Amino acid sequence: MEQEAAVPRTLYVVAALYGAAVRLYPPDFRREFASEMSRDFSQATQEAWGDGAWRSLAGLWTHMGTDLACTLIVQWLRSGWPAITLIPVAFATAGVSAAARILALPPVALPAGQPDRDEAALLLLVTIVLLIVMATIILTLWFTRPLRYRTRI
Amino acid sequence: MAALTPAVFHVLLALARGERHGYRIQKDVLEQTAGDVRLGPGTLYGTLQRLMAVDWVEETEGPATPEDERRRYYRLTRSGRRALKAEVERMDTLVRTARAHQVVPRTTNR
Numbered sequence: 001m002e003q004e005a006a007v008p009r010t011l012y013v014v015a016a017l018y019g020a021a022v023r024l025y026p027p028d029f030r031r032e033f034a035s036e037m038s039r040d041f042s043q044a045t046q047e048a049w050g051d052g053a054w055r056s057l058a059g060l061w062t063h064m065g066t067d068l069a070c071t072l073i074v075q076w077l078r079s080g081w082p083a084i085t086l087i088p089v090a091f092a093t094a095g096v097s098a099a100a101r102i103l104a105l106p107p108v109a110l111p112a113g114q115p116d117r118d119e120a121a122l123l124l125l126v127t128i129v130l131l132i133v134m135a136t137i138i139l140t141l142w143f144t145r146p147l148r149y150r151t152r153i
Numbered sequence: 154m155a156a157l158t159p160a161v162f163h164v165l166l167a168l169a170r171g172e173r174h175g176y177r178i179q180k181d182v183l184e185q186t187a188g189d190v191r192l193g194p195g196t197l198y199g200t201l202q203r204l205m206a207v208d209w210v211e212e213t214e215g216p217a218t219p220e221d222e223r224r225r226y227y228r229l230t231r232s233g234r235r236a237l238k239a240e241v242e243r244m245d246t247l248v249r250t251a252r253a254h255q256v257v258p259r260t261t262n263r
Contacts, residue, residue, distance in 0.1 A: 022194075033175075033198035036225055040176045040194045067193025075199060 011049060015042045024072055026079035157240050160200045163190055165237040172213050174224035201227060209233030
């Protein structure tokens with residue numbers, strides 16, 4: 001009991017967050033392995049806390065977080081769902097739609113002497129966002145190509 | 154046969170020692186690589202999923218110990234063991250070739 005009391009609450013919170021994050025995997029994978037993954041994470045966290053407290057935990061959580069992010073993409077690509085590419089496309093659509101609505105608003109009267117830079121700044125911002133989204137899509141497709149077409153085990 | 158990925162090789166090697174649950178496999182891989190390879194849960198279970206799909210690994214009942222009773226255990230199938238053996242032989246041939254070309258001395262110990 002005393003040992004349990006010495007474990008900070010943060011560990012349980014992070015374990016719960018990881019448990020929630022593994023629900024982002026595709027349904028088949030999630031049903032099969034999510035509970036085991038959460039259990040492994042909790043056990044590894046408890047052991048790392050016993051080994052070297054926060055220093056060990058920082059290394060472990062960094063590794064686990066990276067693993068989670070990478071394998072989420074891989075699993076969704078393997079699932080045959082185009083969700084990974086649809087997410088940035090949805091963001092781009094929402095961005096363009098929002099920009100169009102903002103541009104359609106009636107002009108606001110500016111105080112005398114202040115230059116009208118809002119429109120140009122907005123267009124620049126939208127262009128940058130679109131470029132980032134396009135770059136994300138292209139890079140995601142490019143770098144995951146070997147995973148999608150990989151034939152070896 | 155194409156070379157196995159490192160994750161697949163290490164999982165097969167860990168399971169060659171007997172049936173294991175996922176966390177034990179992770180610990181065994183860490184131990185057998187002297188801490189060089191740490192498989193995260195996503196990588197491990199993704200690998201196990203693919204290995205079960207090609208029938209190299211199968212799920213077992215596992216031992217009926219109270220603390221591990223809810224764990225899922227995995228073991229090598231015959232074809233999995235054959236694949237591991239073939240990979241080890243392939244790597245052995247490569248190492249012997251490298252030594253013959255004096256890339257590494259014959260007595261090198263890591």
